[in-house]
Each structure stands twice: as C-alpha cells, then as structure tokens.
Amino acid sequence: MTQVTLSGLTKIFDQKNPPAVDNLDLEIESGKLTALLGPSGCGKTTTMKMIAGLLRPTSGDILFDGDSILSIKPEERGAVMVFQNYLLFPYMTIADNIGFGLKMRKVNKKEIKSRVQDMLDLVQLPGFEERKPNQLSGGQQQRIALARALIVQPNVLLLDEPLSNLDAHLRDEMRVLIRRIQTEMGITTVFVTHDQEEAVVLADKVALLFDGRLQQFDAPDSFYDTPNTVEIATFFGGTNFIPGYYLDGTITTDIGVFDAPHSLVPEGNAVLSIRPEAVDLGEGGENSVSGTVLSHVYAGRYARFQIRIGDIEIEAVTEPGQVKLFADGDNIPVKFDPDKIWVLGTDTEKHPSAAYTG
Amino acid sequence: MNRFRLSERGAERLSISVLLAPAVAVIVLLFLGGLASGFLRSLNYFPLIGLNDFNFDAYFSIFTDNGFLQSLVLTFHIAFTSTLIASILAVASALLLRPAFRGKRIVHFFFSLNLTIPHLVGAIGVLYLFQNSGLVSRIMTGLDLIQRPADFPAMVFDPWAIGIIIQYVWKEIPFIGVIVLAILLSVGEDYESVARSLGANRWQAFRQVTLPLIMPGVVSASVIVFAFTFGAFEIPYLLGRTFPAALPVLAYQSYTDVDLAARPQAMAMAMVIAFISTLLIMAYMKLSRVYIRE
Secondary structure: OOOEEEEEEEEOOOOOOOOOEEEEEEEEOOOOEEEEEOOOOOOHHHHHHHHHOOOOOOEEEEEEOOEEOOOOOHHHHOEEEEOOOOOOOOOOOHHHHHHHHHHHOOOOHHHHHHHHHHHHHHOOOOOOOOOOHHHOOHHHHHHHHHHHHHOOOOOEEEEEOOOOOOOHHHHHHHHHHHHHHHHHHOOEEEEEEOOHHHHHHHOOEEEEEEOOEEEEEEOHHHHHHOOOOHHHHHHOOOOEEEEEEEEOOEEEEOOEEEEOOEEOOOOEEEEEEEOHHHEEEOOOOOOEEEEEEEEEEEOOOOEEEEEEEOOEEEEEEEOHHHHHHOOOOOEEEEEEOHHHOEEEEOOOOOOOOOOOEO | OHHHHHHHHHHHHHHHHHHHHHHHHHHHHHHHHHHHHHHHHHOOOEHHHOEOOOOOHHHHHHHHOHHHHHHHHHHHHHHHHHHHHHHHHHHHHHHHHOOOOOOHHHHHHHHHHOOOOOHHHHHHHHHHHHOOOOHHHHHHHHOOOOOOHHHOOOOOOOOOOHHHHHHHHHHHHHHHHHHHHHHHHHHOOHHHHHHHHOOOOHHHHHHHHHHHHHHHHHHHHHHHHHHHHHHOOHHHHHHOOOOOOOHHHHHHHHHOOOOHHHHHHHHHHHHHHHHHHHHHHHHHHHHHHHHHHO
C-alpha cells in the first residue's frame, strides 16, 4: 500500500496555453479509491500520466510514501495505468497480454501461467487464455486490461475513465468488480472520470478539477452537502441559489431571513444554497416563508414542484404521496431546514480550505 | 426475372472486360509474351539463329558454371545486406522522427528528399565520394589519415560490393522509413506507455510491443526493396566488379555476347531472376496474410 502525494504539481505543454495542471496539491490515501473528477480537458489524465511516469511534470513533485519518485523510471514506479481504450496488445493471446508484466520481470513461465489463471478467475473470465483481443467484447477487454495491470501487484493502480466506453448495464457490473477487487487487494487506486455520479458511487474521496486546478477534495457527500463554490454545486447539479447577506448565523435574503448555522463565509455577501429534496412543502414554523405552486411533475419515485417565492423561483422534490396535497396556484408554506442550508461566498474566488461552521 | 438479372450481370461483365482489354493486352503481350518468348529461348528454342531443339542445356550450363553461382551468391549478398541495413536504419530514423520537435517539418522534408533522386544520380554520387580518387579518400589524405589516395579501402568495384550497398541503403532508407513512420504515427505511443507502466524498459517496450505492431509494414516495405535490389541492373553495372558480376549484369553480358549460342543462357538467367522474385513476392503475401490473421 502506498500513499501518493502531489505537491505543487504543474504541467505546461505549451507556453501559449494555460497550464494543463496548475499547482496541484493532493494527498491520495493509502489503500483507498480516489476519483479525479472534472470535465474533459481539465488535466485529469495528464495528472495520471505524470504519476505513472509517462509525462514529466513542468514543476512540482510526486511522492510515494514520502519519497520523491520523479527520478524513477516508469517501469520501476509500480504505478500501473489502465487506459480508457484498453489497448490490449492485438497480436498476443489473452494469456500473453495478462502475463506481459511478469514476463518483463523475467518470472518463470510456470508461475506466469498459474498467476494468469488466477487473474482470469478474479475478473470472471476463466478459460479465455488462448483467445485474441479482437474476439472479445469491450467489457471483456476492459476486464483483461484490469487483470493485466493487477497481476504485477502495483503499488498504485491508475484507471483512466474505466467505465466510459461501456454501456449502462456493463458499467454497473464493472463498477462492482472494481470496487470488490480494490477492497480485496487494498491497492491505492486513482481513477479519472468526467461523470460525477460515477465518482460519488465508486470513490472514497473525490478530487474535483476545473481547468487544471483543484476545486475541492472531499468525501463524496460533501460535494452535495457542503460544496466550496457555486460552480461546484452547479457541477453536481440541481441546487437552489438565493443571494443574501450573512451575519451571525443568519442569512438575510429578498424573500426572508433564515437561520443557517452552516456557512463557508464568516460574514458578508453570500449565497444560500439548498437542494430541492431538502425543501419541505406545506410546513410552517421557523425558517419558513410563503410560496405559490407554479407547476408540478409526477415522476413515479418522486414529484417535482416549481415554487415562486417573491421574485424568486425554486425547485422542490418531494415524496410522490404529496403530489395530491398541492395544486398549481396554491399558496403554501415552504420551509428550509436550517441544517440543510449551506451558505457560500458570492465571489468566484475558490475556497480550497475546509468549511467554517458556526 | 432470374434470367433477366443474369443477362444484366453478363452485360456488366462484358463491358468491364471491354474496358479492361487495352490494359490487359499490354500486360499479356509485352510482359507475359516477353516472358514466354524468353522462356522458350531459355529452353534452347530460337529458330531465328537455328536453334530448334527443346532442351535444358542452358539451365544445366549456368547451374554448373562456377561464375553463375558466384554471381547468384553476390546478388543475394547485395540484396540481403542492403535490405537489412536499410530496414534497421529506416526503423531507427522513423523512431527519431516520430515525436514532435521544433523544425520537424524541415527534417522530414530532407529525410524524404532523396525519394525523388534517381538511382543513377546516387550511383554517380557514390563514385565521386568513395572511389580511390574520390572526395572522401582525398579528404582523408589531406587530414593525413591515410598516406595516399590509393590506400583508401576499395569501396567501389570491390569484391564486397560496398559501394553498391551504400547506394541502395542511401536510397531505400527513406522509402522504408516513410512507410514505417506513417504506421508508427497511426499506432500512437499509448501501447508503449502501457508496456512501460507494466514494467517494460525502453528496449523491452520497443522489442515486445512497438516492433511487432510495425512489423507488417517493415516486412512489406523491405520485401519490395529486396526484390528490387535483387533484380536491378544499373547500380551493380556502374559500381560493381565485372567478375563476378551481379546476376542482372551477368545476364546482360551474356545477352550482348558476340556468341549467339550464349543467348539461351542469358534467358535462363533472366528466368531464374524472375523465378526468385516471384517466390519472394509469394512468400511476402503469405507472410503478410499471417500477420493480418493475427
């Protein structure tokens, strides 16, 4: 098990363009599954290639268990990368593909053979030894690529968009397989994805990158509950934002004053954010205001309401049973649970540090 | 309905045949016709000069002739050595030219420039540079590396055909190199990256991954080069010894011999060259099919 530390890691491909990776600091915990999340072109894969030694950083350092590995050749780092498009060697059998890393280490043939079989069992494709890559489906090739990486017992496993080329059904299967193997073998694993749902479902911790910069590095639920910026909250989808002024645990907005004990800013101009599913309809009392139902959609497992409060429209998601309680045009009380309100700064400046609570 | 469709297809076939006829006629008359008449003459059938009996005398005489066998060995040596050296250097230069670097376009232009220069010009260049009285020899004399120009090792008209091989290598490196470079660029560097991260060092990644991926291209380009250097006449004629001469030169010498009786032997030699070239092309096609299947 290996702890990976990125320190001020920067990669500039071309002076004319902004850095692909910009001063990235990250502690990737030993034995955990960490996601590098971000839109395409945000520097995720570049970061991964630098960890693997396939790209040289422009500046900064990469440490494995506290020791810099920049001068260590890729083949000696023990950081194995699995590419998005699998890249099985087309002219080799599946057995030769999986055994490749051991052959490079001059392990004897008998041992290679038995370990290849173990790997095929692990990825649930026993008996595939003599096939060629082009006889396999995409999902099977992905598993072979994983087996080929795991057989060398890497210190760090790097997965580049491991699920993006698979259809929905295979994706779920592969997700379970990766999680299971990772837990069993306890390999420090970093995977790159542009899909926030994938990151949240699979990872112990998520590092969100925009334009080569780290935006937030947290447990998955923090991105929903306590995002650092409006931008991040928007990336994770569907939150209500109401601008206001924050002082002494309350936020004053155009539609009312709300208790909000959880805030990222100590005081000043701020944005109240609350997720649609945290809005309670039909409940009065503290922290509630009056609103008008504009429209609603019944979607089976939930119902979605558009509510107007003053000049502001918000969205609320409720249990399906509540659909019948409110009709369009009804005036109803709308309550924001103080514990579910999250107050953010209005400026675009990033807040990489942990949240204030008070 | 069926009959109608058949006749339609028949008409289509007919029109294709008619359209192809001129090209086919040229190939049949000039190439196959020439081959057939050459083959007949190699079998000692040449009524014009009074040879009417079919026999294999010409083949017997060339294969028992020490000179012919020496020429055959020399020709193999020239073709094999040139192809091998050119292939290795071409792959190496393609690898050097692959990554992006400043001025790549200009370097690439100069690399492929001598594709456009005729072989003859290359041969003259080799003469000027590597004869005993050539430029290299005179520069070395001037630098006191050798005492007299005559001390310069024989590289033209020499028994090892060094001058010929230099000329072929110079000319064929860009030919193979451009093909290999195109394949390298289309294969990309990711396979190598995978190999490196799985624990292969640079050499292992090249040997185990990159080389097998580009091998079909290297093989097809080098078989073309081998077949060409095996059958080409002008370079060994200009830069080679008179004895033993390369096979195409020997065939030409026999053909232009005042003794008309040598004609069947010249034809027999030409047949042997054609036969070996055909064998090579067939072997190449088989090889490449095996690669494609894999």
